[in-house]
Amino acid sequence: MAPEPPLLTMSGITKSFPGVRALDGVDLQVQAGEVHCLLGQNGAGKSTLIKVLAGAHQPDGGEITWRGERTALKSPIAAMRLGVATIYQELDLVEHLSVAENVHLGHEPTTAGFVVRARDAKASTAALLKRLGHGEIDPGRLVGELSAAQQQIVSMARALSHEVRLIVMDEPSAALDPDEVDNLFRIVGDLTADGVAVVYISHRLEEIRRIGDRVTVLKDGRAVAGGLPAKDTPTKDLVALMTGRNLEYVFPDRPTGPPAAEPVLTVRGLTRHGEFEPLDLDLRPGEIVGLAGLVGSGRSEILETIYGARKASAGQVSVGGETLRPGSVRAAVRAGLGLAPEERKAQALLMLESVTRNVSVSTMSRFSRGGWVDRGAELRAARAATRELSLRPDQPHVPVRTLSGGNQQKAVLARWLLRGCRVLLLDEPTRGVDVGARAELYAVIRRLADDGLAVLLVSSEVPEVLGLADRVLVLREGRVVHRAPARDLDEHRVLDLVLEGSPAS
Amino acid sequence: MTQPAPAAEAAAHKTAPADGGSPWRATLARADVRTLSLLGVLAALILIGGVTQPDSFLDTDNLQLILTQASVIGVVTVGMTFVIISGGIDLSVGAIVALASVWATTVATQEYGFAGILFTAVVVGMGCGLVNGLLIAYGGMVPFIATLAMLASGRGLALQITDGKTQMVTVDGVLRLGERDSYVLGIPPLVLVFAAVTVVGWLLLNRTTFGRRSVAVGGNAEAARLAGIDVRRQRLYLYLLSGLCCGIAAFLLIVLAGSGQNTNGNLYELDAIAAAIIGGTLLSGGRGTIVGSVLGVLIFTTITNIFALNNLETATQQIAKGAIIVAAVLVQRRTANNH
Numbered sequence: 052m053a054p055e056p057p058l059l060t061m062s063g064i065t066k067s068f069p070g071v072r073a074l075d076g077v078d079l080q081v082q083a084g085e086v087h088c089l090l091g092q093n094g095a096g097k098s099t100l101i102k103v104l105a106g107a108h109q110p111d112g113g114e115i116t117w118r119g120e121r122t123a124l125k126s127p128i129a130a131m132r133l134g135v136a137t138i139y140q141e142l143d144l145v146e147h148l149s150v151a152e153n154v155h156l157g158h159e160p161t162t163a164g165f166v167v168r169a170r171d172a173k174a175s176t177a178a179l180l181k182r183l184g185h186g187e188i189d190p191g192r193l194v195g196e197l198s199a200a201q202q203q204i205v206s207m208a209r210a211l212s213h214e215v216r217l218i219v220m221d222e223p224s225a226a227l228d229p230d231e232v233d234n235l236f237r238i239v240g241d242l243t244a245d246g247v248a249v250v251y252i253s254h255r256l257e258e259i260r261r262i263g264d265r266v267t268v269l270k271d272g273r274a275v276a277g278g279l280p281a282k283d284t285p286t287k288d289l290v291a292l293m294t295g296r297n298l299e300y301v302f303p304d305r306p307t308g309p310p311a312a313e314p315v316l317t318v319r320g321l322t323r324h325g326e327f328e329p330l331d332l333d334l335r336p337g338e339i340v341g342l343a344g345l346v347g348s349g350r351s352e353i354l355e356t357i358y359g360a361r362k363a364s365a366g367q368v369s370v371g372g373e374t375l376r377p378g379s380v381r382a383a384v385r386a387g388l389g390l391a392p393e394e395r396k397a398q399a400l401l402m403l404e405s406v407t408r409n410v411s412v413s414t415m416s417r418f419s420r421g422g423w424v425d426r427g428a429e430l431r432a433a434r435a436a437t438r439e440l441s442l443r444p445d446q447p448h449v450p451v452r453t454l455s456g457g458n459q460q461k462a463v464l465a466r467w468l469l470r471g472c473r474v475l476l477l478d479e480p481t482r483g484v485d486v487g488a489r490a491e492l493y494a495v496i497r498r499l500a501d502d503g504l505a506v507l508l509v510s511s512e513v514p515e516v517l518g519l520a521d522r523v524l525v526l527r528e529g530r531v532v533h534r535a536p537a538r539d540l541d542e543h544r545v546l547d548l549v550l551e552g553s554p555a556s
Numbered sequence: 557m558t559q560p561a562p563a564a565e566a567a568a569h570k571t572a573p574a575d576g577g578s579p580w581r582a583t584l585a586r587a588d589v590r591t592l593s594l595l596g597v598l599a600a601l602i603l604i605g606g607v608t609q610p611d612s613f614l615d616t617d618n619l620q621l622i623l624t625q626a627s628v629i630g631v632v633t634v635g636m637t638f639v640i641i642s643g644g645i646d647l648s649v650g651a652i653v654a655l656a657s658v659w660a661t662t663v664a665t666q667e668y669g670f671a672g673i674l675f676t677a678v679v680v681g682m683g684c685g686l687v688n689g690l691l692i693a694y695g696g697m698v699p700f701i702a703t704l705a706m707l708a709s710g711r712g713l714a715l716q717i718t719d720g721k722t723q724m725v726t727v728d729g730v731l732r733l734g735e736r737d738s739y740v741l742g743i744p745p746l747v748l749v750f751a752a753v754t755v756v757g758w759l760l761l762n763r764t765t766f767g768r769r770s771v772a773v774g775g776n777a778e779a780a781r782l783a784g785i786d787v788r789r790q791r792l793y794l795y796l797l798s799g800l801c802c803g804i805a806a807f808l809l810i811v812l813a814g815s816g817q818n819t820n821g822n823l824y825e826l827d828a829i830a831a832a833i834i835g836g837t838l839l840s841g842g843r844g845t846i847v848g849s850v851l852g853v854l855i856f857t858t859i860t861n862i863f864a865l866n867n868l869e870t871a872t873q874q875i876a877k878g879a880i881i882v883a884a885v886l887v888q889r890r891t892a893n894n895h
Contacts, residue, residue, distance in 0.1 A: 360781070380781060380782060384783075385784070390782055398778050399779050400776065401772055401776050401779060401780075408768065412768070412772055413785075415765045422765050422766055423763060424764055424765055424768065
């Protein structure tokens with residue numbers, strides 16, 4: 052294989068956006084038939100790099116060589132013609148079109164150039180889906196009716212409907228359950244066996260170990276290491292390359308004393324038909340309780356139902372002994388609940404607004420008299436809250452959209468800190484947060500609990516639940532299958548429970 | 557930050573105060589390019605008017621006329637700006653102005669005199685706004701459709717009330733407001749009302765919880781809901797506010813025309829939306845300023861005036877307006893991307 056030129060060589064790629072140098076001379080070399088993993092923290096430049104590769108961004112400098120010839124990827128169509136297909140994290144499907152229409156969007160099989168041969172499109176789509184191990188998806192169904200995992204398969208079928216030599220997959224496993232991940236890996240194996248190269252982006256090291264051939268590590272817009280062997284580069288080396296540190300997670304110490312006796316949050320028989328079964332839960336001040344489970348196990352639904360954002364079918368939620376009106380967020384907030392939702396940007400933040408206004412939005416009545424906002428008092432209080440959480444930069448007027456993921460999350464937490472809430476519901480608090488910033492966020496959450504808050508934590512990362520929570524409830528298909536102190540569990544045990552659901556407790 | 561002594565007069569001059577932390581300085585810094593460019597456009601228009609028609613354009617009468625004409629649509633635009641900032645739209649403003657103006661000038665209403673006319677105009681406006689708000693906030697209707705329906709039925713009802721006839725105002729107090737004797741320091745009362753509505757609108761948007769909630773609902777309704785804001789009630793209030801502005805505008809129109817007509821307020825919805833848009837209000841909600849919208853109104857009114865003075869056709873004038881909307885939005889996209 053030695054004389055064969057690499058399929059793709061990118062060298063010295065630079066790309067700047069106003070105020071940011073996203074890529075600062077990145078080199079990447081991909082061989083045909085390999086799985087080349089891209090590792091790096093958020094903001095390291097992975098997304099920008101793959102957008103350059105997909106023709107969606109034009110680089111400011113650098114060279115791209117494709118099969119030994121210099122080329123320019125001037126547009127997504129140009130990249131597609133060369134044989135580069137990209138499966139983005141946010142799926143780019145049209146919900147109101149059928150599976151087959153989506154797969155062939157932009158290159159429909161036609162007669163006389165414009166009459167779509169729908170039957171051919173369906174047949175070839177069915178063949179592609181079968182090849183992907185999902186023959187059960189009907190090409191005629193609307194994409195909007197499919198599950199997230201199935202939509203991903205459709206997205207992949209679309210990539211394969213072209214003549215591809217290189218597929219870029221951006222965190223393809225993020226929305227998948229373990230058995231679906233296995234199927235994904237089988238597909239990746241089939242593709243590489245056919246000589247197709249896969250550029251695979253994932254945060255999960257264990258995945259990279261399983262399917263990767265080589266790894267390129269990005270940090271601050273540069274490739275700090277290229278072409279490392281994926282199977283046997285030590286984890287600590289990879290983490291060190293990504294972060295400049297040697298530890299991935301640092302969890303704060305748990306308090307030694309027992310939590311307060313009286314629960315602040317009491318949940319009795321809380322149910323939502325089709326989402327989760329009757330749930331009982333007591334949460335005491337100073338305590339962090341974790342909900343562990345897979346996507347679709349009802350974790351987020353439970354949190355949102357407690358919060359009143361979804362209306363319970365049965366059961367009740369009380370805070371400090373007072374029962375909340377079901378389905379009313381306002382009642383929950385007034386009683387002292389606060390939610391940091393899973394989709395921070397879509398569900399929590401006013402992206403165009405300043406940090407201060409994002410923090411004060413739930414507490415405005417406190418700074419106002421007769422509807423008149425005392426902006427001085429607002430600023431002082433919001434700033435006290437953001438400083439307490441070490442939110443950076445310490446500039447209350449900057450738009451919240453300019454903050455990093457970790458600091459955006461702190462803005463959400465500051466909102467509830469300012470409100471003086473008693474129970475904090477955290478849904479995937481570290482999603483989209485840099486590895487380095489996580490430890491700080493964990494420390495913040497623990498400190499809030501030490502100050503007397505009760506915290507209910509949902510996370511799809513088992514080590515996070517085990518490391519941060521005092522007690523853990525393991526969920527499977529909407530049912531609590533196990534309850535135990537976090538120190539009595541380990542990652543394997545929890546994974547066994549969420550997968551097998553062996554009855555316990 | 558410390559609250560400095562109200563040295564407003566000093567700071568309002570172009571020299572920024574020496575201490576860097578002053579809120580005034582921050583305000584100046586944030587008085588974004590957009591507002592400045594709108595002021596620049598307005599200044600350019602005044603220059604064009606002054607050059608092409610040196611005698612008639614800068615005449616006091618003419619300036620009073622421009623401001624008076626801007627008043628009616630300006631009041632409507634302030635309400636519209638709130639609605640658009642909150643992520644909504646109100647297509648029914650013109651129809652509400654028409655309905656309020658004819659309802660307030662029926663023979664029966666006029667028997668109650670000045671107060672009767674003012675009261676009816678405002679109540680009819682708010683009533684229509686209430687219906688809009690209920691349909692949208694609690695009926696779950698899309699604002700575009702609910703207010704489109706209000707546009708159709710409002711116009712229909714206005715026609716039914718007048719039977720297509722112009723209803724002359726006979727109440728002296730109302731007519732007198734439009735006359736020169738009532739001018740305060742050379743400023744027509746209608747313009748004072750417009751100025752007052754602008755100031756109240758600015759304060760409401762920038763200094764009150766109502767304004768904050770409007771921006772929050774428009775910027776991210778789901779986030780607002782999960783932050784504990786009563787999004788539906790806020791929406792209801794916003795359409796009520798728009799209706800109130802329409803009622804006030806209807807009264808101004810009655811004063812201005814000395815009559816009520818079912819054809820009043822024709823295409824106000826488009827003028828108000830256009831003024832808000834070129835003023836920098838995001839049609840998708842979450843951002844907008846009262847100052848920008850008012851400047852938008854003044855720009856459009858001044859263009860109309862200059863075209864009229866130069867005896868140019870209405871058709872050309874409309875083409876110019878369209879071009880300005882496109883140019884303004886393109887410039888804004890440019891500046892937004894450079895952030």
